[in-house]
């Protein structure tokens with residue numbers, strides 16, 4: 001890992017395993033269907049389940065996401081859900097250095113020698129570059145309803161877009177491959 005890189009995926013799969021399943025936004029489903037060449041109905045039947053009022057990716061009996069491939073990583077990397085793209089730059093880890101420290105025990109890809117402030121800076125850049133975060137600041141005039149163009153951009157205001165608020169340290173919500 002580069003000394004100054006706050007995160008570099010090790011493809012360990014830790015964040016692709018756990019309880020609950022990855023929550024899917026409509027855009028995630030659309031992207032995955034396109035990537036897999038499946039109709040929405042076939043995709044939902046094959047890989048998704050309803051839980052807690054949300055649509056989630058199924059997990060296998062070994063606890064891993066249905067798309068996790070041992071020794072390789074995410075089998076749908078290019079089309080992976082936004083929550084997977086966002087790890088480890090979740091709100092909790094951005095606003096709370098303790099959560100960030102705890103996340104390091106879980107995720108070997110987080111570079112603990114990089115200060116938390118730098119983790120936040122790189123994380124926000126990463127999320128914004130991919131359009132997977134929003135802030136709670138005032139909307140840019142004439143762009144109401146488009147969360148990606150809100151003015152304020154403080155970490156405190158940042159929440160995940162569309163997919164809701166994941167926990168600071170995931171059980172499953174992440175990805176084994178974040179590099180694009």
Ligand code: SF4
Pocket residue numbers: 015016017022057065066067068069073074075076077080081084172173174175176177
């Ligand atoms: S990155 Fe997300 S979609 Fe891909 S295998 Fe991991 S949990 Fe599943």
